[in-house]
Amino acid sequence: MRITVIGAGYVGLVQAACLADLGHGVCCVDVDEKKISLLRAGRAPFHEPGLSELLSRVISSGALEFSTEITRGLTDAEVAFIAVGTPSAPDGAADLSFVHAVFEQILSSAPRQLIVAVKSTVPVGTCRTLQQIAAGATRPIHVVSNPEFLREGSALHDFMNPDRIIIGCEDQGAGAVISDLYKKLAAPVLLTSFESAEMIKYASNSFLALEISYINSIALLCERVGADASAVSAGMRLDKRIGQRAFLHPGLGYGGSCFPKDVRALISLARATGRELGLLDEADRINLGMQEYFVARIAEQLGGDVRGKKIAVWGAAFKPNTDDVRESPALAIICQLAVRGADVVFFDPIVESATVAVGGLVLRRGETPLGVCAGADALVIATDWADFSLVPPVDIHAALRAPVVIDGRNIFDPAAMRAAGLRYVSIGRPTV
Ligand code: NAD
Ligand code: UGA
Numbered sequence: 001m002r003i004t005v006i007g008a009g010y011v012g013l014v015q016a017a018c019l020a021d022l023g024h025g026v027c028c029v030d031v032d033e034k035k036i037s038l039l040r041a042g043r044a045p046f047h048e049p050g051l052s053e054l055l056s057r058v059i060s061s062g063a064l065e066f067s068t069e070i071t072r073g074l075t076d077a078e079v080a081f082i083a084v085g086t087p088s089a090p091d092g093a094a095d096l097s098f099v100h101a102v103f104e105q106i107l108s109s110a111p112r113q114l115i116v117a118v119k120s121t122v123p124v125g126t127c128r129t130l131q132q133i134a135a136g137a138t139r140p141i142h143v144v145s146n147p148e149f150l151r152e153g154s155a156l157h158d159f160m161n162p163d164r165i166i167i168g169c170e171d172q173g174a175g176a177v178i179s180d181l182y183k184k185l186a187a188p189v190l191l192t193s194f195e196s197a198e199m200i201k202y203a204s205n206s207f208l209a210l211e212i213s214y215i216n217s218i219a220l221l222c223e224r225v226g227a228d229a230s231a232v233s234a235g236m237r238l239d240k241r242i243g244q245r246a247f248l249h250p251g252l253g254y255g256g257s258c259f260p261k262d263v264r265a266l267i268s269l270a271r272a273t274g275r276e277l278g279l280l281d282e283a284d285r286i287n288l289g290m291q292e293y294f295v296a297r298i299a300e301q302l303g304g305d306v307r308g309k310k311i312a313v314w315g316a317a318f319k320p321n322t323d324d325v326r327e328s329p330a331l332a333i334i335c336q337l338a339v340r341g342a343d344v345v346f347f348d349p350i351v352e353s354a355t356v357a358v359g360g361l362v363l364r365r366g367e368t369p370l371g372v373c374a375g376a377d378a379l380v381i382a383t384d385w386a387d388f389s390l391v392p393p394v395d396i397h398a399a400l401r402a403p404v405v406i407d408g409r410n411i412f413d414p415a416a417m418r419a420a421g422l423r424y425v426s427i428g429r430p431t432v
Contacts, residue, residue, distance in 0.1 A: 010152055117144045117146040117178055127197075222429070291332050295333060310401070
């Protein structure tokens with residue numbers, strides 16, 4: 001089938017490349033000329049494991065092409081996916097201006113009947129509004145809600161192995177066409193209304209965010225009562241009703257371009273209907289509180305003030321295996337330490353210094369994990385890259401000026417750190 005995907009970001013580009021790999025002919029469109037030039041040269045504009053290899057395969061086979069012109073994408077498309085951003089507006093609601101702008105362009109340029117599938121995360125009511133707008137179009141346009149559930153850092157795997165495919169539609173024929181696009185994927189398909197499909201996306205992200213804030217609240221209590229939050233999390237996840245994949249890893253809290261904005265958008269949507277979602281307000285508050293709490297713990301370990309202290313930080317991305325720093329708790333910690341007068345040098349395997357020059361602060365990036373520790377008064381761990389936990393604790397001890405490690409992601413075994421002579425502070429576990 002001929003498809004166009006509008007928006008070549010973390011979702012759109014992965015969608016376009018994977019659909020091409022599934023045998024469809026895809027044109028991916030983005031207004032960002034730099035991004036499209038890079039892609040035409042076969043280069044991925046962001047870090048996502050496996051994406052470069054997949055791109056070279058589907059570009060060279062002719063299954064995937066790129067354009068800055070939506071009209072090019074629509075020339076022979078039967079389906080157009082909208083995968084542009086839906087960032088937070090100042091009041092927390094989702095800003096739908098990119099989605100509406102693209103939809104208007106589709107209406108004015110679609111040369112024939114078209115199915116428009118909305119991949120972007122949009123508030124309940126959006127697809128119905130788009131369908132109503134389409135009623136005035138000269139050609140039949142069927143809107144379908146098809147939310148995406150992939151995670152950055154494992155996006156290709158998630159796309160090809162989804163837990164479920166959600167399709168919200170009014171027109172059953174259009175829903176069947178979208179379902180058919182994914183027929184090679186072994187996943188249950190749930191056909192439902194626009195409203196339910198849109199709500200499934202927000203309710204799922206918000207539920208996962210709630211889990212994280214819940215375990216972080218329990219973790220802070222564990223510190224007070226001498227329990228170990230990692231053991232508590234492991235014990236809870238053995239309950240099959242909770243599950244091994246539950247988002248119950250204590251730490252600095254959730255970041256990224258989705259959980260924070262989607263939680264706030266759902267709160268805002270509820271408020272607009274006259275309902276309060278106090279549970280989510282609290283999850284958001286707890287999440288931001290973790291950063292404040294962590295910075296205070298770092299200061300406490302350094303004699304009450306970080307000013308003038310040399311602090312090594314491991315991690316800048318909001319999670320491992322991505323270069324995305326949007327709403328990154330790690331980046332927030334780096335900035336807060338720098339603003340308080342600490343001399344911060346960070347190391348992240350992928351994130352470059354240029355990306356983390358925030359509000360006039362120019363942040364220094366070192367070349368290796370141990371390199372940034374050299375002569376430092378403390379090591380702070382802010383992102384749980386797998387390679388970090390492979391660094392021998394004795395080597396950390398040898399590099400640091402003072403043997404203090406404050407770990408916001410609980411990546412080390414406290415006993416091993418203590419055996420190496422390090423003072424080790426983590427989240428929800430006894431300090432050793
Ligand atoms: P992104 O910011 O990485 O990419 C959006 C792209 O859209 C950008 O490249 C931008 O240039 C392009 N764009 C904007 N206006 C355009 C226009 N008029 N025409 C063509 N291109 C245009 O965003 P993302 O992270 O891919 O997220 C996209 C949507 O998917 C959001 O609603 C997000 O909530 C949702 N989502 C994201 C993820 C994720 O892991 N990032 C997962 C599931 C759902
Ligand atoms: C998340 C969801 O997992 C995806 O299903 C969804 O499609 C996506 O948001 C979206 O809508 O954009 P993502 O943000 O890429 O995916 O990453 P996650 O792995 O979910 O992690 C989000 C944040 O939560 C990270 O900062 C991570 O460090 C944190 N986290 C995760 C915890 O603090 N504890 C956990 O137990 C799990």
